[in-house]
């Protein structure tokens with residue numbers, strides 16, 4: 423097993439020691455396999471796409487899907503627990519927050535100073551924990567996007583509760599739900615105040631102008647905070663570790679390499695659906711109300727080891743192509759629930775990668791996979807810069823300015 427693969431495996435098994443092995447064993451038995459007390463496990467990209475696109479046959483709201491987890495904390499109408507016309511209408515209203523131009527401007531405004539600081543610290547020979555940099559940056563970007571003054575301890579509390587959920591738990595205990603709900607309610611109070619004031623220079627005011635009611639605006643703030651941080655905290659440090667462990671430097675990170683790293687890491691390792699009616703999936707009979715576990719990571723990893731395509735001079739060029747049709751960006755989902763935040767995710771990933779490009783030789787000097795978390799991640803990934811084969815130990819001469827972060 424190669425170095426990158428060994429570390430990726432450690433990240434997965436630290437997060438879900440039991441589930442990772444169980445899903446891998448199921449995948450070895452076939453593309454769709456019934457696992458008692460878990461559901462029908464899908465590990466084939468074509469079948470996964472079939473489920474995600476068939477919204478009549480498979481829903482996010484039925485028994486076994488994750489709506490039971492989110493609804494008590496975030497409310498009834500927060501995209502990830504909605505279907506049909508109502509879901510499409512709310513998505514349309516929120517889409518304005520995620521246009522490439524808007525997210526690029528927000529990232530530039532929020533991330534410029536912390537990324538300049540990251541570059542300065544590395545250039546001065548300092549040790550930097552990339553997990554912390556990404557967590558702070560991603561939280562600040564979402565705060566700016568949804569118009570919250572300060573996320574602080576309440577956000578940490580809400581994400582800690584949700585991070586402790588196991589891979590296919592579909593409800594929280596009463597105490598967990600109450601803790602997470604209270605923390606998020608305190609957080610979104612500020613959003614509600616801005617909503618009531620109706621000032622369109624604030625995002626909640628804009629959500630009101632877009633037609634969201636107060637409950638929807640509060641829920642939108644909560645769901646974006648939760649979906650917009652853990653995924654990036656998972657992916658960006660793993661991208662840098664992957665590049666390091668496969669013998670490359672951050673200057674080799676191109677859009678094509680980012681896509682390939684997303685394929686082999688697949689930060690949200692499963693997607694849950696509930697069968698709305700009896701049917702067949704890859705030869706397996708599925709009963710109405712049965713849970714379908716799409717093992718995204720296993721679907722995408724079936725396409726081979728990490729192997730970025732080399733396209734000289736193409737580092738910021740157009741996408742090199744979607745790859746096999748069934749796989750196409752499955753790591754961001756497919757169908758009506760396809761990741762709403764993808765443009766923001768890509769802008770933030772490129773911003774951090776752009777800053778690190780100033781250090782073609784970057785060493786991972788310490789790391790620790792996070793234990794027992796919902797989204798597999800490093801808890802710490804400490805980096806130091808290297809010059810001429812040696813760690814920089816004294817202030818380095820000024821570096822040329824890194825590329826524009828976004």
Ligand code: HEM
Nearest residue numbers: 501502646649650653689693753754755759761762763767
């Ligand atoms: C590398 C980073 C990310 C990955 C891999 C990722 C992956 C995904 C996936 C797989 C889904 C679909 C889940 C399903 O169908 O069950 C999804 C949905 C979603 N994502 Fe992301 N995501 C990322 C970053 C973000 C960011 C930065 C945001 C910003 C707020 C975000 C917001 C959302 C939202 C709101 C949904 C729900 C969409 C809906 O149900 O209509 N994501 N994401």
